[in-house]
Amino acid sequence: MTAHGATARRRVRNRALWFWTFVGPFAVGLGLFTYVPLLWSVALSFFDAHNTVTPTDFVGLDNYTALLSDDAFVDSLRTFLVFTAFIVPTTYVFSLALALMVNRVRRARAFFRSVFFLPAACSYVVAALIWKMSLFNGVRFGLANTVLGWFGGDPVAWLSGTDPPWYWLVIVTVRLWLQTGFYMILFLAGLQRIDPGLYEAAAVDGARPGRQVLWHITLPQLRATSVAVVLLLVINAFQAFDEFYNLLSDTRGYPPYARPPLVYLYYLALGQGQNLGLGSAGAVILSLVVVVVTVGQARWFGLGGREE
Amino acid sequence: MTISRRTLLAAGPAAGLLTACGSDTGRGDDAGAGPRLSQWYHQYGETGTEQAVERYAAAYPKAKVGVQWRPGNYDQQTAAALLTDSGPDVFEGSPTLDQIQGGQVVDLTDLLDGVRDDFHPAALTPKTYAGRIWGIPQVIDTQLLYYRKSLLSDAGVRPPDTLDALVDAAARLTTKKVKGLFLGNDGGAGVLGGTPLYAAGLRLVTDDGKVGFDDPAAARTLARLHRLYAGGSLLLGAPADWSDPSAFLQGLTAMQWSGLWALPRVQQELGDDFGVLPFPGDGPGAAAVPVGAYGAAVSARSRHRDTAKDFVKWLWIERTDYQEDFALSYGFHIPARISLAKKADRLKTGAAADAVRLTTEHGYAQPLLWTPADQTAYQDALSRIIRGGANPESELRAVVRKVSAELDRVRRKS
Amino acid sequence: MEDAVVRVGRALRLVLLVVLALLFLVPFYLLVRNGLSSERDVTAPEWAFFPSELRWANVQELFDDPSVPFARSLLNSALIAVATTAGTLLLASLAGYGLARVPYRHANKVFYAVLGTLVVPAAVTFVPSFVLVSSLGWISTYRGLIVPTLFPAFACFVFRQYFLGFPTELEDAAQVDGLGYWRTYWLIVVPNARPVFAAVGTIVFIGAWNSFLWPLVIGQDRDAWTVQVALSSFTTSQVVRVHELFVAAAVSILPLLAVFLCFQRWLVAGVERSGID
Numbered sequence: 001m002t003a004h005g006a007t008a009r010r011r012v013r014n015r016a017l018w019f020w021t022f023v024g025p026f027a028v029g030l031g032l033f034t035y036v037p038l039l040w041s042v043a044l045s046f047f048d049a050h051n052t053v054t055p056t057d058f059v060g061l062d063n064y065t066a067l068l069s070d071d072a073f074v075d076s077l078r079t080f081l082v083f084t085a086f087i088v089p090t091t092y093v094f095s096l097a098l099a100l101m102v103n104r105v106r107r108a109r110a111f112f113r114s115v116f117f118l119p120a121a122c123s124y125v126v127a128a129l130i131w132k133m134s135l136f137n138g139v140r141f142g143l144a145n146t147v148l149g150w151f152g153g154d155p156v157a158w159l160s161g162t163d164p165p166w167y168w169l170v171i172v173t174v175r176l177w178l179q180t181g182f183y184m185i186l187f188l189a190g191l192q193r194i195d196p197g198l199y200e201a202a203a204v205d206g207a208r209p210g211r212q213v214l215w216h217i218t219l220p221q222l223r224a225t226s227v228a229v230v231l232l233l234v235i236n237a238f239q240a241f242d243e244f245y246n247l248l249s250d251t252r253g254y255p256p257y258a259r260p261p262l263v264y265l266y267y268l269a270l271g272q273g274q275n276l277g278l279g280s281a282g283a284v285i286l287s288l289v290v291v292v293v294t295v296g297q298a299r300w301f302g303l304g305g306r307e308e
Numbered sequence: 309m310t311i312s313r314r315t316l317l318a319a320g321p322a323a324g325l326l327t328a329c330g331s332d333t334g335r336g337d338d339a340g341a342g343p344r345l346s347q348w349y350h351q352y353g354e355t356g357t358e359q360a361v362e363r364y365a366a367a368y369p370k371a372k373v374g375v376q377w378r379p380g381n382y383d384q385q386t387a388a389a390l391l392t393d394s395g396p397d398v399f400e401g402s403p404t405l406d407q408i409q410g411g412q413v414v415d416l417t418d419l420l421d422g423v424r425d426d427f428h429p430a431a432l433t434p435k436t437y438a439g440r441i442w443g444i445p446q447v448i449d450t451q452l453l454y455y456r457k458s459l460l461s462d463a464g465v466r467p468p469d470t471l472d473a474l475v476d477a478a479a480r481l482t483t484k485k486v487k488g489l490f491l492g493n494d495g496g497a498g499v500l501g502g503t504p505l506y507a508a509g510l511r512l513v514t515d516d517g518k519v520g521f522d523d524p525a526a527a528r529t530l531a532r533l534h535r536l537y538a539g540g541s542l543l544l545g546a547p548a549d550w551s552d553p554s555a556f557l558q559g560l561t562a563m564q565w566s567g568l569w570a571l572p573r574v575q576q577e578l579g580d581d582f583g584v585l586p587f588p589g590d591g592p593g594a595a596a597v598p599v600g601a602y603g604a605a606v607s608a609r610s611r612h613r614d615t616a617k618d619f620v621k622w623l624w625i626e627r628t629d630y631q632e633d634f635a636l637s638y639g640f641h642i643p644a645r646i647s648l649a650k651k652a653d654r655l656k657t658g659a660a661a662d663a664v665r666l667t668t669e670h671g672y673a674q675p676l677l678w679t680p681a682d683q684t685a686y687q688d689a690l691s692r693i694i695r696g697g698a699n700p701e702s703e704l705r706a707v708v709r710k711v712s713a714e715l716d717r718v719r720r721k722s
Numbered sequence: 723m724e725d726a727v728v729r730v731g732r733a734l735r736l737v738l739l740v741v742l743a744l745l746f747l748v749p750f751y752l753l754v755r756n757g758l759s760s761e762r763d764v765t766a767p768e769w770a771f772f773p774s775e776l777r778w779a780n781v782q783e784l785f786d787d788p789s790v791p792f793a794r795s796l797l798n799s800a801l802i803a804v805a806t807t808a809g810t811l812l813l814a815s816l817a818g819y820g821l822a823r824v825p826y827r828h829a830n831k832v833f834y835a836v837l838g839t840l841v842v843p844a845a846v847t848f849v850p851s852f853v854l855v856s857s858l859g860w861i862s863t864y865r866g867l868i869v870p871t872l873f874p875a876f877a878c879f880v881f882r883q884y885f886l887g888f889p890t891e892l893e894d895a896a897q898v899d900g901l902g903y904w905r906t907y908w909l910i911v912v913p914n915a916r917p918v919f920a921a922v923g924t925i926v927f928i929g930a931w932n933s934f935l936w937p938l939v940i941g942q943d944r945d946a947w948t949v950q951v952a953l954s955s956f957t958t959s960q961v962v963r964v965h966e967l968f969v970a971a972a973v974s975i976l977p978l979l980a981v982f983l984c985f986q987r988w989l990v991a992g993v994e995r996s997g998i999d
Contacts, residue, residue, distance in 0.1 A: 050406040050409075050410060051387065051390070051391070051404075051406045051407055051410040051412055052391070052410055053391055071706075072684075072685070072688060132547075133547045133548075134547075136545075137545050137546065137547045138493070138543075138544045138545015138546065139543075139545060139546055139547070139560060140485075142545070142547075157493075157544035157545040158545060159493065159545055160493050160494060160495060160544035160545045160695075161544065161695070162695045162696055163696075250492060250493060250494060250498045250499070250549050250550075251498070251499075251549070251551060252492075252498030252499055252501065252687070253497070253498045253683065253684065253687045255494055255497065255691045255695075256687075256688035256691050256692055264684075267680065267683075267684045268680070268681055268684050269680075269681075270384075271381070271383070271384045271387070271680065272383035272384055272387055272404065272680055273387075273404060273406065273679055273680025273681060274387050274388075274391075274406065275406075275681070
């Protein structure tokens, strides 16, 4: 055992100590308040746990097979795969475009940033309230129908009709309004970290401002931010609950369309009727789908991998 | 109380976390007059109700009763709270089959000794399982079809007494500015639920625990609802949903399905220019009026079960004066006790009297065996039939399959 | 020629931004319009851009309403949101920095363990969490309302991503100067990472302010209601009090706007300093 080896070992031990000094408090809290309930839920998914969190009736994979053979659940998963495939790129592009524009605008930059970010301060409940009761209500004095009326259109029952499915317009607009600002801020924070020297060097090399700079400097430099944004967007899309629930449910239930998996599980198993085993199984399935989709898109875009 | 004014004031932004974390939960056994009970109500929309229930609670001599007034999704909150020791001792609600089978609520049968026959059967049946009573009905709420007399007579339409007549009336009452009928913003799938089946002479679940609508008549009746939707005579997307009479009062619709609770407001704004009807019968069926009743129940996790039971008996069986006050002084409900309903002056004339009569004659309550899973499957089908024009027969076949499986499950447990 | 193209592009961009900004403001306008209308105007059968009279009394009535402890609920929300934000920023930034910078054999495993919780919907761990917190005796306490929410994986994740992209020169210099990880973090990293603190802090604050289901079931006593719980009490199973609901919603987002405008300065500083244009 050489002195050199001892120092190295001490340094390694030291680093472990430092690591846990930084990460420990968060990890402990996460363990207690997230992992304990999480593992508890996973355990419940193998039991018949009607109205109990300490079940005794082990049923193996019954809850899983029940859900996977439930057309309504599979249908909501399928709907939300499609929804995710649409809303993630849309929100990504929209918020990046806003960030780039706001970042480059010379006048009233703070004003624009504020305006686009302000909706993020609204709760989903408040936004759903505005959309459902004022903007897109189905009677002739709603704002959207009033505007339609100016052009001679008949009032549309935005959230009530199924053919054509106008409710998607309502859902997508409320989501974009609520979320774009948040991701725009993340992009802005990312943009400001890009070394201005890179742009100067590019200009010297004769790169045209605009698309070339965007593709070869801005986007690659934003990769870490993009990873975060896409991941959060995907998870958000699959875990959609609040705005859907507030827009489309009434006191008696939720229509069988545009129904996020979580909303379906809520009515089936996690609301008044507490079939906690079934609900937990649904959550596990949903989480696995999110993992598969996230890893899949990371491969596809070459994002996930090693960031360093 | 738990977060007192004092801890709050002491809690400046910096010191706040520590101070507040030091306060304790103060639930349970303070010294003083007997034990402490926690009683939960869902939030009633009518002003004065909360003050009233607090007055009743304060008048109970044997324990200190703290009232919790719960906004938001009440049934989910009670379901979650019943899993813990910090839930209510006494709560209003409809104990579900799984809650009863899981032993989460206390058997209250003996409280009803001698007065059982005085409770409206439609209110008591859904609180009864295996011959035992699990909740004492507080009041009866019903839903009815409100119609504007003047609009109907202008259009030469008689108050509809069959489902076909309703479809026809809704179409004839629809003009450019006024729709014929409002069944909720989803076209009726949510609020109607099993009502059309009962109007067709069927049941959700039969008395012997079988699927009650495995019958071609069910598909025929539900198909008529699609005609309402497809004909464009339904109001859709109103700012306030069916439970609020605003759409009816604002003249957006000539007829609206809404709750009995809306009656005072309708009366105030429209005077005599309205009437109430049951959901009209179809084919061999008579009309149907859905009846709901929250009952007072006792949590099995209560540390003071006997006191809690005694309190329930005191309030919901002995104190008829409070029961009458609760039913009729704030909102508008039918007392669950037949003797009280007969006595009440407010229920003796006009539309209110009609409502009571219709409830007595046509009232039905959702059976206890009808679980949330059944409800979800059935409502999905109903929504697809009404709005999507899906084939009622195949939709109902799938529902019948799911419901029988669920009925098998709950039977196995008993 | 080139200049003209650039100028036209710039003008177009400005026009586009203005149009988008107006669209983004429409819902706020509706919120205020409905909140300051009388019930009759809100539900008037013909659309009007402005109510026949602005009823400022609505605000007064909101605070005077004996059935809803609105002022108290605002105070509760403020306290909870401030404590949650401070706690989360501290814990999550430390964790994010440790994960990004301290070389440790199992750092990646820990990171994936944190990241993994992101994919699990909170709605489903809700009941076990509730039972857990209840068995700690934390129902209707600030503890129960605050502590379990201090560990959002997303905050840790965003901090880690940010610190990964942070130029290492400054820290290397600090290490050479003999500062350990701890002092490097506080003296060098934190002062230079304001934008991400501002961004995450804003988001956490907004999340805490707008959170509904957790405060609803944990804050069972009326004294522990947050503003979102108070807000929900305007919609009952019987009636919707439309104009009250809107005025309460409008008032409930005002504190957030104030907070945002404060943090804005830091965000601006961060963005301006980069000198990109």
